[in-house]
Every structure is written in C-alpha cells, then in structure tokens.
Amino acid sequence: MCLPRPDSPSVFASILDRSAGNFRFGPAGISVPAGRRYLPGTLVIETTWRTRTGWLIVRDALCIGPWYHGQRRSGTHRRPPTDYEAEHILLRTAKCVVGSVELSLDCQPAFDYGRDAAKWEYSSPGYGEAIATGGDGDIPLRLVTDLRVGFEGPGAHATTTLRQGERAYAALAWPRSQYSAGKEFWAEHPPPADVDEAFQRIERTADFWREWINHGEFPEHPWQSYLQRSALTLKGLTYSPTGALLAAPTTSLPETIGGERNWDYRYTWIRDGTFMLWGLYTLGFDREANDFFYFIADVAAEKQDLQIMYGISGEHELTEGTLDHLTGYEGSAPVRVGNAAYAQRQHDVWGAVLDSVYLHTKSRDYMPEVVWPILKKAVESAIENWKKPDRGIWEVRGEPQHFVSSKLMCWVACERGARLAELHG
Template identity: 55%
Template sequence: MSAHPVTPPHPLDLGRSPFPPIADYGFLSDCETTALVAPGGAVEWLCLPRMDSPSVFGAVLDRDAGTFRLAPDGVEVPAARRYVPGTMVLETTWCTRTGWLQVLDVLLIGPWHHETERSHSHRRAPTDYDADHVLLRLARCVSGQVQLRMDCAPVFDYGRAAATWTYPGDDYRSARTTGPDGTTLTLTTDTNVGFEAGSAVSRTLVKEGEWRFAALSWSEHAPPATVDDALERLTWTEHHWRHWLDRGDFPDHRWLSYVQRSALTLKGLTFAPTGAIAAAATTSLPETPGGERNWDYRYSWIRDSALALWALYALGFDWEANDFFAFVAEAAESAGGHLQIMYGVDGRARLDEEVLGHLDGYEGARPVRIGNGAYHQAQHDVWGAAVGAIYQYVRSRDRLDDRLWGIVVTQVEAALEHWRDPDRGPWEVRGEPQHFTTSKVTCWLAADRGARLAALRGDDKRRDRWIGAAEEIREDVLARAVDGRGVLCQHYGTDALDASLLLVPIVGFLAPDDPRCRATVLAIADELSSDDLVLRYRVEATDDGLQGEEGTFTICSFALVSALATIGELDRARSLCEKLLSYASSLQLYAEEIDPHTGRHLGNFPQAFTHLGLIQAVMRIVRAEEKAARWR
C-alpha cells in the first residue's frame, strides 16, 4: 500500500467480477440522489450531485466504472440482508471463519439545513429534513474478530475519469479527490487510508463490539467525524424514515410490508427540491439480457402522475402528492398544449440521448444510453395524464382555482385537437405511428375529467361540449378498435392485444360489467401472459422498431390484478397478486420486468411504476374485500 497518492494512467481494473442479479441490489436514497449496493458489499451505482447526474460509481454498467466496497476481506457472499424496519437503512451481515460482521449503509438525512436553496414551488412537510450529502457506511463486529477491507474507487463521468486521491492535511484518515466537472469527494474514516492506483484503501482488524465507519461526502455539509457522531447521524436518518412512514394510512392487511416498502421506494425516488418522481434510479439495465432495449429512466414521466397521485393520496401522503402535482402543473402550464411525455427531475425539457460507447453494459447489454430520445415523441396520453392529475388533486380539496382551470382548458383542447391523429402509443415504440387505442382512451379521459371539472367551475358550455367530445371518442374507439370477439385491440386495423388497455375498467372508459370490458381484461389475462405474468404486447405483432424479446412487464401484471378486482374477479385477482408478491426481491423491491421462466428481474431498478402498480393492486383488493364483507 502506498503512503502517497498515485495518479493512474488508466481507469482502475476491478478484475471483471461477475454482475449480481439486478434484484439483488439494495436501494439507498436521500431524496436527492440514489445508490445501489451489491450483496457483496460494493456500492455499484451513485450519481452526484443528483440522481440523474453522471455516475461516480458505475460498476453496475461496467466493472471498470467505479465501486466502493466495505466488507470482510476475502468474503463475498453475505449471510443475510435486510432493511432496518421502517427505514431506508440497509443492513448486511457476513459470517467469516473468525467472526461475524454487520455493515449498515445509508444516505444520511438530517434536520433541515436552512441555508439550502429550494425550488420556489417546494412545499415542506411538517417535520423538515434534508439530504446531508453523505454516504455513511458503518461496520460492527458482532462476535469474534474480522479483517475489514475498504476499497473506494470512484471513476467520474460515467467511468471516463479515474480518481486521483490526496490527503487534505496531515491526517491519513481522510482523503479527497475531484472530478473533471468539479465534483469533490471527501472520504472520512477512523482507519488509516492508503492509495492504490485510483482506489483509497484501508484494512483493519475489528474485534467483538467494535465499530468502524467510512463516510463519503460531496458538499459543504460536514461528514461524521467519529463513530459516535456517525451513530447519532444514523439515528436521525432512521427517525426521519420512520416518522415519514408513520404519517401514512396503511391497510391492516397481510400484504402490509409490501405496501410500506413500495411507499418508501417511491419516496426514495422522489427528488425533494422539486417533488418530481423519477421512473427509476438507473439507466440502461437491460429489458432483454444482452439486448439493446436499454433506456435511461432517471426522469419523471407525466403519464405516471395520475396513478402516483392516486396512490399517494390513498395512503395519506398528501404532502408528497401535492409536491408532485405542483411539478406536473408547472410543466403543463409552461408547455401550454405541447406537454412532453417526460421531464428532468429538475424540470428541464431537453433530455438529449447519448450512447456511452466506452461502457460494456450490464452483462454486455449495449448500447448504454444517457438521456432519452423519446422526450420529443408525440404521445397523446400526456393530456389525459395531466387532466387526470388535476382531477385527483381537486378531488382531495373540492376546489379548482383559475390557474389550474387554465391548464385544464389548454390540455383538454389539445387532446380534442389531436385525438384523431396517430402517435407512438404509451410504450414509446420507435416504429411507425399508429392509431393506438390507449391513446384515444386517454384523450377521452382528458375530455371526461375535464367535463367533470367544468361542472365544478359552473362552466356549462364547456362541460356540454367536452361531454359530447368524450362520447364521440368513445364511439370511434368502439367502432374501430373492437375485434370480432368483442375485445379492444392495440390499435385500429389490428387484432393484436396490448396490456395498456387494462386501463379501460380502471379509468371508467367502459363499465366493469360491459361485455367488451370483461372480454378485453380476460383476453389479456389468458392470451397476453406467460405463466400468468403479463406482456406489454407481443413483439412479433408490434412494430416497435427494436430487435429482441422482452420480459413480462410487472406494472401490467399488477394492472391486471386491479382490473380483475374491478370487474368482480376477486379470487383470480388475489391469486395473481400473491404470485406477483412472491417474485419480489429479498428486499421487497422490483425492477421493470420479470422473466416468467426464471423469475429474473430485468430492466431499470427499482422501478417506480411497478411499485405504484403494487400499491394500486393491493388497495383495490382490500376495498373489494371490504365491500364483499359488507354484503355478507
């Protein structure tokens, strides 16, 4: 080990260790950035200073792109992993030949730093906490003694710039490195640190009852200076997460733990300064092993808004719902009738797509992309999503002010102007535009919910015109999108199925007992599924502009649960929900897709839309069970 820093000529070679399964990663968040922790004790994904910034640890996309490991020397496989109950604190336990070691990982959150700048639209919750901009790792020897090893090897800018470490003073227990964009990382620990190429390394023997800590910080907020300080800051963070969870209104149900973990995950994917909810913490985790279906999901999709608000309001998290609604409303107001399908979590509109050709990708899945070129696609569900979000918001307070009413008028009129046009549908296909049925249904949703809001405003003229327009859209869909079996199909002129049409009973486009509604739900359940798990569509029947297969889309499977419960198939809904919950990771997290043959999680992780779907599915079953109990 060198006592002085060495500038490496190349990015650090991490030995090409195998990638963990996607579902085996632990998820950390301070509601400004997020991290993924591999079961072997390495932080393999961390972007700074925001969740959509360039990575400093990117080993999840390339084994040479940076990692930070704290674990027993020579031991890879832990004995157990869990979240400290009610928190986002990850606990990993190892058994070695000489003793047991426990590591606690957390992105610290502390009392509100008053100097922190906030978006002008941000509304603070009753108890104020802020990100401390510190990744804290605490190790405790539970019994015996354990040789503890730390390797902190950041590689800035998505693996393009290796770290050069220096000592900021005479204390060898602190080290510092600065990336090409000016991001400065400070490593503070209670063991002596040396430098090996681009890695800050320490090895120490920890005996029974002893603690060691390592804190990586990236702002003016002071990191913990001692173990006692670190433990106190850990306690603050645990208090924050439990206090937040205590504000929720959760059903007293056997699936409670899944709903609570989903709620915590959604909170963790929220960018606190604006209230935006990111679709996932990662980019380019593949939908197809080794394939090209690799996208950047670290942005906020407008189409998620209505479901997100429904879930947050249903669980009693009004502050978070209102924050996200403010983000959506500001985007809709500034865009007029040209609302994009997604925005940066800071509200920016341009999300230009770039291929990072120097990264090998997760298990060789290339290309690795940052940005998302779908942001400029024409997708007609955005207007229905925006009006649906306003409708959810107004329902919680029975008041519609002039500003929101102006947004409603703009979005409804845009939907009515364009609903006859083809688009690329809810799945952002990169093939030719089509008359996607779900796009028509969401334009109907804009008109239908707009008419209800017009009634609240007392605007009878618009109410009547929008009711008429909604009926015209419905008649067109039922005349042109229904096949000979009475099933709604993916787009006009095809008999292909599409799981997005599970929205039909959920949003009320057709009554639950309408034969076409039931036929559509049951056809998707029986024909668009593999081992009961639902595909978005059959790749061979859909021009999506891409090669390869994909797994079953987990949000669609949970949407089927909701749809089955809505049409009265409660036993079938319960059975499917039980099966889906059995596919959760050991930490009760979900990626975007599940391979029905192996149970392997695929796509970006953890996926907000999946956890939203879980909450909706469980809540609909709970309400259906309560309704059935009242009729007994």
Template identity: 55%
Template sequence: MDRSHFPPIEDYAFLSDCETTALIAPDGAVEWLCLPRMDSPSVFGAVLDRDAGRFRIGPAGIDVPSARRYIPGTLVVETSWWTPGGWLVVTDALLMGPWHHEDERSRTHPRAPTDYDAAHVLLRVLHCMNGQVQVDMDCTPAFDYGRLSPCWSYTGDGYHDAVAEPEGTGPRLQLTTDLNIGFEGPTATARTLLKEGQRRFVALSWSKHAPPTTLRAARRRLRWTCHHWQHWLDRGRFPDHPWRSHLQRSALTLKGLSFAPSGAMVAAATTSLPETPGGERNWDYRYTWIRDTAKTLWALNALGLDWEANDFFRFVADVAEAENGDLQLMYGVDGERALDESSLDHLSGYEGARPVRVGNAAYKQRQHDVWGSIVRAIDLHTGPHHRVNDRLWRIVQTQVERALGHWREPDQGIWEVRSGPQHFTFSKVACWVAADAGARIAAVRGEDQLADRWRTAAEEIRADVLANAVDERGVFTQHYDTKALDASVLLIPLLAFLPSSDERVRNTVNAIAEELTEDEMVLRYRVDETEDGLSGEEGTFTICSFWLVSALVEIGELARAKTLCSKLLSSASSLGLYAEEIDPHSGRHLGNFPQAFTHLALINAVTAVVSAERALASDRALPCSPHRD
C-alpha cells in the same frame, strides 16, 4: 473475487436521500451513485461496467453475505457476513438530517419530517458482532460515467481524511473515516482487524455540508436518518393486512425515487439495465413521465401521503403551465425539456447489454396520453367537489382542447414504440379521459356549454374506439389496424371508460389473462405481433401483471386476483423491490431498478384486493334479509 461477474439486478439494495440514489451489491460494493443529482453522471458505475467505479466494504475474501435487510420502516440497509472468525454487520445509508453542520451536543428531535434534508453523505458503519473479522475497504471513484480518474490527496488529520477530485470537472469527494487510509493508484484503501464489539465508520461526502467526524457522531446521524424514514412512514395509512409490509416498502421506494427540491419523481434510479439480457432495449429512466401523474397521485393519496402528492402535483402543474399545452411525455427532475439521448460506447453495459444510453430520445415523441393524465390528475387532486382555481382551470381548458384537437391522429403510444405511429387504443381512451374529466370540472365551474361540448366529444371518442378497436370476439386490440393484444387496455375498466360489467371488458381481461401471459405473468405485447422498431425478446412487465390483478377485481374475479397478486408479491427481491420486468422462466428481474411504475401498480392492486376482501366480508356479516338475494 471475479470482478467480471455482475450480480443479478434484483440483488441490489437501494438507498436514497431524495436528491440522489445508490445501489449496493451483495458483496458490500456501492456500484451506482450519481452526483450531485440522481440524473447526474455516475461516480460509481460498476453496474454498467466493472471498471466504472465501485466502493466496497466487507470481510476480506468473502463476498456472499449471510443476510441483508432494511432496518424496519427505513431506506437504511444492513448486510451481515459470517466468517470463520466472527460476524460482521455493515450498515449503509444516504444520510438525512435536520442540520448541515456537526453538532455534538444536539439531543433534540425534529418537529416534523420536513425538517430533514439530504446531508450529501454516504455513511457506512461497521460492527463486529463477535469473534474477529478482517475488513477491507476499497473506494475507487470513476467520474463522468467512468471517463475521468480520481486524484487522491490527504487533507485534515493525517490518514483519516482524504479527497478525490476528477482529472477535469466534476464533484469533489471527501472520505472521512476512523480507518487508516492508503492510496493505490485511483483507489483509497484500508484494512483493519475488528474484534468483538468494535465499530468503525466511513463517510463519503460531496458538498459543503460537514460529514460526521467521529464514530459517536456517525452513529447519532445514522439514528436520525432512521428516525426520519420511520417518522415519514408513520404519516401513511396502511391497512392491517398480511400485505401491509409490501405497501410500506413500495411507499418508501417511491419516496426514495422523488427529487425533493422540485417534487418530481423519476421512473427508476438507473439507466440502461437491460430489458432483454444482452440486448438493445436499454433506456435511461431517471426522468419524470407525465403519463404517470394520475397514477402517482392516486397511489400517494390512497396511502395518506398527501404532502408528497401535493409536491408532485405542483411540479406537474408548473410544467403544464409553462408549456402552455405543448406537453412532452417526460421531463428532467427540475423540469428540463431537452433530454438528448447519446450512447456511452466506452462502457461494456450490464452483462454486455449495449448500447448504454444517457438521455431519452422518446421525449420528442408525440404521445396522446399526456393530456388525459394531466386533466385526470387535476380531477383527482381536487377531490369529490371537482373545484379548481383559475390557474388550474386554464390548464384544464388547454389540455382538453389539445386532446380534442389531436385524438383522431396516430401517435407512438404508451410503450413509446420506435417504429411508425398508430391509432393506439389506449391513446384514444386517454383522450376520452381528458374530455370526460374536463366536462365534470367544467360543470362544477358553471361552464355548462363547455361541459356539454366536452361530454359530446367524449362520447364521440368512445364510439370511435368501440367501432374500431374491438375485434370479432368482443376483445379490445392494441390499435385500430391489428388483432394483437396489448396490456394497456387493462386500464379501460380502471379508468371507467366502460363499466366493469360490460361484456367487452370481461372478454378483454380474460383474453389477456389467457393469451398475453407467460406463467400467468403479463407481457405488454408479443414482440412477434408488434412492430416496435427494436430487436430481441422481453420479459413480463410487472406493472402489467399488477394491472391484471386490479382488472380482475373490477370484473368480480377476486379469488383469481388474490392468487395472482400473491404470486407477484412473492416475486419481489429479497428486499421487497422490483425492476421493470421479470423473466417468467428464471424469475430474474430485468430492466431499470427499482421501478416506480411497478411499485405504483402494486399499491393500486393490493389496495383493490384488500378493499374487495373487506367489502365481501362486510356483505357476509350483514344479517339475512328477505330483500337480499
């Protein structure tokens, strides 16, 4: 095996227990696992450096699997290998369960998905389907992003139970298995010949919760984990449509990117997977972005996942209340404010892309879209009646007044440019959103004077944008001092800043479709036209391509929207996942993985297309009438 080779980003499988996440390479190696939380230092980090820890189980000498799939409706992945001697299937899961102890007698299924918690166990079950297969296991932790080596020792029952502790502080790992374990330096190893019908298990655990200690218990807890995900998915509302499976996989991915103890949702499971191959556009996305609050709530509610929507809303509301209006653009998964950025210079980076960053200095930037996102989220959360309690009303007042106090100032914008601030068009539109949604909420509360003042302010912001951000073609530009295009203005019709029938909206959507695309897929902006403080090119931003789908639906271009949506859905990984970007020429995925933003936009786009198709079919089904055109 060539250890220097990195698998394509899209070839990783994604696991989660809603406290941490894991990525598994096609050869059966766990190459990303941070403990105990998804934003903690990695224990297996080979996705960022081939010597930063990995945990492989697979047939000896064979890396390329014959097939991989998620067990339907779950975040449990099966990898199958054909060997000259037989077939091997390895099933991987981060266990969920209603207990935190071994219970051989339990046969009772839980009452509801909320009875399940993370078990803090990575379980790997091996099954020889026919013939016989020589299986290797190599578990090499590398604590603290590869900086600390493990010290292995036996514990419990001879060869079958071992612990790894770092040479310093860090999590203690326990390896429990029915394989015979040996140690080769930092690696726990095992080799066995499996014959037809035989199974083995390996459980890696990291807390006081007991791992399964027998194959029988391991298989049962694997079933419970599958049941958990399937029960959870059953609560959702998914249309009877050929694209239903894409919505379900996106829903499961978003759930997997949520941090159950707080309700937060991270932007992605990883840090520093490059947006530009070999380049410097490498960021830590294991945090919650406030600007995505409204999009997240809309997507979760659209699919009937109201528990998750409520949990996420409470997290954001708690942050907004604690900050008293001085919102950052992002927070840690437990509401942490300080996300100081540093480089891990000892890591080579994915395919040599450096620096490898942890933390994200963009948290210190000023971005004006956070206020509009919070107020719109409260507006969406309260439903059509727009009634808010006193606590939420205080948040609305604070956020609207912040927006009105700062909307005339420049900021770093939605893309967090690391160059100078500008009067970004979308930032102004987001301030309009705060005033517009706030006025609706104020009117319902009987705050008529405030509602009138905010309505007037909203119209002032809209007039300013229309006077300064529309070029001579009637197209919205990136900011007030440029003619460059920017995909963020595709959100203008989606936020009802202007009606979709407005000629400027149509002009903008068409201009972006024609001028800001590569092979029909949308760039966020052209780097040769935008000074963003960084070097190198980018791929197409998949979230922006899905925004174009939604915008095309809004302007009545359903056929074009459906064609583009089909192309985007076909660009998913073999497991239905998306990174942040797609190289339009090679189809390779780029950036952190899997990307919550992309899956949120997918839900919006697919739902828009399906709803438009149904509306069109309903219109066609109506009887002819002399009063109809």
C-alpha cells in the same frame, strides 16, 4: 451512483462496467452476504456477513438531517422546504457481533461515467480524511473514516480487524455542485467526526423515515408492510427541490440480457408520475401530491402542450447519446444517457394527468388554481389529437401508429375534464 443529482454523470457504475467505479465496505474476501434487508419502515439497508472467523453487520444510508441552510438560501429548492434536508452524505457503518472480522474499505470513483479516474489527496493531518477529484466540472468527493486510508492508483483503501463489539464507519460526502465545494459548504454539513456520531446519524435517518411513514394511512392488514415499502420507494424517487418524481434511479439496465432496449429512466414521465402520485395521496401523503402539481405547473408554463417527460429540474430537452466505452450490464450495449422519447407524441398523457388530478381533487376537495389552465389545455389537446396516430405507452421508435390505449385515455381526459369543470365552477 450519480452525483450530485440522480441524473448527473455517475461516479460508481460498476454494474455497467467493472472499470466505471466502485465503493465497497465489508469483510475482506467475501462477496456473498448471509442476508440483506431494509430496516423496517426505513430506507436504511442492513447487510449481514458471515466469515470463517465471525459475523459483521453493515448499514448503509443516504443521510437526512435538520434543514441546514441557515446562512443562505438553497440554490436548488423551489418547493417549500421542510424541517429536514438531504445531507449529501453516503454513510456506511460496520459492527462485529461475533468473533472477529477483517474489514476492508475500497473506494475507487470513476467520474463522468468512467471517463475520468480519481486523483486522491489527504485533507487532514492524519489518515482518516481524503478528497477525490476528477476532471473539469466533476464535483469533489470527501471520504471520512476512522480507518487508516492509503492510495493505490485511483483508489483509496484501508483494512482493519474488528473484534466482537467493535465498530467502524466510512462516510462519503459531496457538494451540490462544483461551485459549492468550498470550506463554507463542508462546514455547513460535515460528515460524522467519529464512530459514535456515525451510528447516531444512521439512527437519525432511520427515525426520519419512520416519522414520515407514520403520516400515511395504512390499513391493518397482512400486506401492510408491503404498502409501506411501496410508499417509501416512491418517496425515495422524489426529487424534493422541485417535487419531480423519477421513473427509476437507473440507466441502461436492459429489458433483455444482451438486448439494445437499454433506456435512461432517471427522468419524470408525466404518466408514471401521475400514477405514483395517485399511490401517494391515496395513502395520505398530500404534500408530495401538491409539490408534484406545482412541478407540472412550472414545466408547462408558457408552453403549448405537455411533453411526455421532463428532467427533474424541469429540463425540456433530454438529448440521448451512447457511452460506447462502457460494456453494459452483462454485455448489454449500448449504454444510453438521455432519452429521445422526450420529443415523442403520446396521446395518453392528457388522460393520465386529468384522471390523477380528478381523483385527488375529489378526495381532498382542493385543487391548486395554478393547475387549472394546464388541465384546460390538456382537454383541448385530447379533443384535437385523438384521431391521430402516436407512439403509445410503449414509446415505439418507428412510425406513429393507432393505439387503442391512447384513444381510450383521450376519452378519459375529456370525461375527467368535464367532472373537474363542474367541481371548479
């Protein structure tokens, strides 16, 4: 888990190294759940646990609530705000449904990709609130729970026994940056104060996702639930302040176990973004389509040509490095952050953009005027470069080669560009 943005340094990364931070909220001594699912129509995860003495249901959600920037503007939003906003809270609730279960909480952040151990201190008179801090530049984490927390080294821990019908919760909150961690920010969107509010927040977040999915157009079909799950996944990969669409929320998960092709995908690829966009507006989610159009307009402003990828706030340079202190997923090293492919030439990018814009414009009879100069430049670039070698959609890191797919997509750029010119007038 990377905070405060998906491309920030991690605080929980045990999937890449056991020492890189973890956060567990579940039955003591049990590591394999009886079942796990998303609640239908939501991005709320429900995990069912069976122990020798009882059954426990745990729900996890990244909380979404009403727009809360009432006193001052958000420092990150460029797109028009909606009625809802991420609350910067990871909320976990537990309920014993049969028998009794020993519940444990183990929160051990490791800031800056595992480089900085957490330092804990209580932030209230009781045992239910604590703040973890790391090194310079690391954001603080605020842990709020109805369990009695104690500290052991870099970890915060608690245990309790839940009996049938009893509930508990743990909430982890963080600021937008290290500069917005004052009392004013914590008061602006506080974590749940008790278990009743925690369960209400989970339901409110679930209701948000169900309301969002209801705006889509899904056919009555046995595969309808799979379409909805795909749409929710794409929405979950959206960085709403800018409209960027992440290729994935992860870095350094290997293409093959033990291999070296372990790339950082926490960025926006223009090609991938346009295909994701195609899926969203085909299902009726126009707002996300328009936000991504304006993200493209922002990153391409005053630039000679489109890059193949950008940071989620429009960063043009994504310098790649390795984290040699991390062992990698099942020993698959190196662990990489950043992606050197940002400087590559991939000639299919122009066709991908123009094809997506054409389909959207044709189906909605609308194209943001600000996008037109970018499309014109994309067609000109395709005409100028189609005979030249490039790195292709496989992003080869050797010498440029001639790829049929790249040349085909240059043709697509020209053909879709001609159609768009007719529609544009």
